[in-house]
Amino acid sequence: MRDGPYFCGIDAAMDVVGGKWKALILWELHNSGIRRFGELRRGLPGVSEKVLIQQLRELEQDGIVYRQVYAEVPPRVEYSLTDHGRALNDALGPLGEWGSQRIERIGAERIPHHSG
């Protein structure tokens, strides 16, 4: 899964970052460095637990996020970006720029979200 074959690099990149919440997850992790599962969940209003885990697992499989499990009770799991994840985030920069301009151009609404 997510191993091609691909037409080109964009095709491959979209395969990795194409999930509904994946780009947002990257953005959250980029901004905060490290987040616990519950923090991510609260930072992404509207995502369900199942889907968030799904997307995180896929990103982990693809080497984009790192998952650190602590054998504690209650359980603690911390997510962060790998080097590849940081590179992907950088590569998404111009696309985000374009998208922001598009939002202004078409007058679309923005969903507010609390950073930090």
Add this chain to the structure above:
Amino acid sequence: MRDGPYFCGIDAAMDVVGGKWKALILWELHNSGIRRFGELRRGLPGVSEKVLIQQLRELEQDGIVYRQVYAEVPPRVEYSLTDHGRALNDALGPLGEWGSQRIERIGAERIPHHSG
């Protein structure tokens, strides 16, 4: 449709370019400048007519591609990128770079395609 609300610019950009063939269409049009429907179809091995038209129409609605119809028989329709489409393509550049490196890293296959 495709008018938000969005969390951020990447969210909005993915909404526009997220279809299965849209990035490939952009790439084809970027490389060739102008393409007729049949040329695009032949350039994108595996796409069906229905889906190609669907994606082209959506890209047209979003102001990414320009559709020029000639009232001839047999019919002739030419597709090209708008200014916004060209800007979007530029913004996809780094992502394509990242994706190409990923293809090499994981040793994924590439689907060959004849340019020109």
Add this chain to the structure above:
DNA sequence: TGGGGTACTTACCTTCTGGTTTGTCAGCAG
């Protein structure tokens, strides 16, 4: 008369994605 080419449209079907709900484990507060 019949087939081919162009750019579609329509109906139908399957697959894939995401969402809802409920259950799990361990311990701790009440």
Add this chain to the structure above:
DNA sequence: CTGCTGACAAACCAGAAGGTAAGTACCCCA
């Protein structure tokens, strides 16, 4: 003993996305 927490897992379901097959209109060529 019950309920709460954190990070999931499993079962189920709805809608969207994509794919297949056929039909449309017009003309040219043989």
